[in-house]
Amino acid sequence: GENVEQHPSTLSVQEGDSAVIKCTYSDSASNYFPWYKQELGKGPQLIIDIRSNVGEKKDQRIAVTLNKTAKHFSLHITETQPEDSAVYFCAALDYKLSFGAGTTVTVRA
Amino acid sequence: SAVISQKPSRDICQRGTSLTIQCQVDSQVTMMFWYRQQPGQSLTLIATANQGSEATYESGFVIDKFPISRPNLTFSTLTVSNMSPEDSSIYLCSVTLRYGANYGYTFGSGTRLTVV
Helix, strand or coil: CCCEEEECCEEEEECCCCEEEEEEECCCCCCEEEEEEECCCCCCEEEEEEECCCCEEEECCEEEEEECCCCEEEEEECCCCHHHCEEEEEEEECCCEEECCCEEEEEEC | CCCEEEECCEEEECCCCCEEEEEEECCCCCEEEEEEECCCCCEEEEEEECCCCCCEECCCCCCCCCCEEEEECCEEEEEECCCCHHHCEEEEEEEECCCCCCCCCEECCCEEEEEC
16 A cells, blocks of 8 residues: 655744655655645645646645655745644555554744 | 535533434535544544435444434534544544535534543
């Protein structure tokens, strides 16, 4: 089955700086790669996703890149703000969604 | 995207008892799933809830422990049976309009279960 690895496990950035989270996957059949943000006491919220026929996608301060050959994808958050502090999960879909271990992002004011 | 209502939002239960969690969606969806998130951990798929038939369980999860019902396209329940402290987790319902890469997967707010 699919195995998703996510790094780093924790990330502390100064407000206004960029944050990058990287994930790798094992199953070349995976074709959909969402990113979720989970705030304390809440369920995961989809923030951006990318499909295997696309290399990059942007939505305001958030972007995701996908390298199918290397089987890795990354989340980029620019101009970070305190409200970006949360746990972020990457996932890959083959026949089911498999999740990375999560990255706790702390934005220092 | 679909809006999911999950009940209860949290509960504290005695070991040996059972708890049934409800998931209600505001629109008809093809796929409904149940996940477990242990404290400080990632999400693990328990099973896919199939309308009108037995759920499809992932390795390590069995129907006797986690019976699931899905009577229609908008509602499902997950029961955590004969609970022990190791069952203390967040249980999450997730849905998608269609299977595959063309539709997003939405999560409910979760049920925070503590077993004492």
